[in-house]
Amino acid sequence: MALVVQKYGGSSVANAERILHVARRVAERKRAGDDLVVTVSAMGDTTDELIELARQVTQRPSDREMDLLLSTGEIVTCTLLAMALRDLGVEASSFTGAQAGILTDRTHGRARILGVEPSRIRACVESGQVAIVAGFQGITPETDVTTLGRGGSDTTAVALAAGLQACCCEIYTDVEGVYTCDPRIEPNAQKLKEISYEEMLEMASQGSRVMHPRAVELGSIYNIPILVASSMKVAPGTLIHEVSAMEPSNKVRGISHDNNIAKVTVLGVPDKPGAAATIFERLGAANLTADTIVQNASAHHESTDLTFTVNSDDLQRALEVITPVVEEIHAAGCITDDQLGKVSIVGTGVLNTPGYAPRMFKALADAGINIELITTSEIRITCIIAQNRIADAVRILHRTFELEAPAVDAI
């Protein structure tokens, strides 16, 4: 009898009918003998509707109030799921993030989980009930309600699995698993049977919107196997776990992409210590994450151009932060391009195995796709290219690295 933590996302619980569907799945699993803790998101568009309600009252909602407001969405879902389960004869109780002991820092809107004290959840499960926990939310030491930001419910699920020492965490969503690339772009995309945390992290943060990177990271730290599968179909999903038996040839596992990249170039940054630090300190203070950062060593050792990318949605705010800094550090100016995207090849060892990088660059060049910037990690090579060539690039790279073959499933 294993303890399993499940998570059902917003589209899986969008209305009463879907909640009943989820309840039937949970009931079946419970009757099969597993102990279950289930985390849920808010129903469908509830979060957007609450945000709209706040907008009708003020253009500048306070973060603290916004968090308490939004937290109600997940509470509604979890009470309904608990009711539906009881109706099916399965004892179940719902819990807020606070009741479930999800303890966070005080960063409203994107709080980080500091710890989990799941004594109530454990007692609930040990009494034979299914525990339903509101995702996306936690509580500060002062008992203020916080929300965990994007992908918050995934993070709740994995944190609970870690806190409860569950055997695994199952994320049920509107996709069937992790694919070699976005199946909407390349119909030959293959579903992966398994993937390592590191590879998934690169796939996720590079734009494969299956799971939030924070949740994957947490799974990696606590070594929680995470299954990503469909909440609608009964089909095998993708298991994210510590892959021990590595294939001799470190293949590319998948292609990820992101359509919303903006590039900011600060021109003529004086070649003095601290100039770059000032820029990124300010961005950080405004909660802006600069993704790719490139600085070319200047030829004359006097000034240099510094380029970074942000999500297109953040460009306006980034410029508001950067413009005074440009003056302050005596840079020459600032230019931007918000019509960019990025495409990456992901796989353990791609960077250390000769041949992958040139194959990637050549494939793009052969298709007439200009590479604006290149960045790499241990297991990823990313190219920033024009937004309107992203789909082409995904298809070309999928073919180049022979990901159409189902054989890719065997690590």
Added chain:
Amino acid sequence: MALVVQKYGGSSVANAERILHVARRVAERKRAGDDLVVTVSAMGDTTDELIELARQVTQRPSDREMDLLLSTGEIVTCTLLAMALRDLGVEASSFTGAQAGILTDRTHGRARILGVEPSRIRACVESGQVAIVAGFQGITPETDVTTLGRGGSDTTAVALAAGLQACCCEIYTDVEGVYTCDPRIEPNAQKLKEISYEEMLEMASQGSRVMHPRAVELGSIYNIPILVASSMKVAPGTLIHEVSAMEPSNKVRGISHDNNIAKVTVLGVPDKPGAAATIFERLGAANLTADTIVQNASAHHESTDLTFTVNSDDLQRALEVITPVVEEIHAAGCITDDQLGKVSIVGTGVLNTPGYAPRMFKALADAGINIELITTSEIRITCIIAQNRIADAVRILHRTFELEAPAVDAI
């Protein structure tokens, strides 16, 4: 600088516009120098919508889950009001019932407040902020969320006023105060400037739906003056407080009525000790409140008829409870009438002052209204009559006891 607890009901915060209106009123009052704690209900029909959502999932929602579900309605309102106040430049924070320290028993759906530990609310007010508290909800010793049942937000407000030793509690609602009778029935109904807790209690429990009796009772115990006034208009309301200077002649203060009364008569109850007790024990165990109870002493000391009234909505459930009991105690049977209502005259001393009862009975008789049952308290005389004569009876008694004259306002 006085500490005041205010409460705004559901229709006063039905949409963003009305919440902004309430925010402006609160802001004005705060700027005038008072310290404020504000309790709010759920927006308009929110509670009904949440109940409907639960019905879509199950016909038998669990009480515990229902409470957690419904509690979200008031949380939404209080976050929005806090945001609106901040937008007006008034610092404000919102709190759930749990955060506000509203401690209750475990009776889900109609929990009773066991105590208030308002340390967070006090700290919030002392820091110069307006504290906004979700009404209608509390928390058990196990940190389960409860709701307080009908009139719950009124009770929250008065309990907070008591816990914070506030100078008074102000209930803002869609009526302008307490009237000598329902102004929709008798246009000459007069608004009372003040009324004693006891009189208000009789007015409220007899069907003047201005404030819930529990809240009035709590105000009486802790001696909290309660002002009932309009949330829309700026007009003097009615002050419910300990009236010390009594008028020499104990006048009738008002006429209250209730349209939904059902009568149950258990026929041929054996005249043995315990028979009546069994009936009312069972009703109590099913959470049914028998209102008026009448038992005629039997002529032969063998059997008697026992009559009681319940709210018409509860008749079906009452019959389910009573039917097996009738058999058990060897009674002859059970008959019902659900087309009844009740009308009362309320005023300190009406029962002890000769003349009021006969004047009431004669006025009804003159109008051809048959009295089914009569009950009395220290300050009230109630007649159960046909439902379709209630409006007539209210108008007749209002005239009979000369309540049209504004002079009634002076106690």
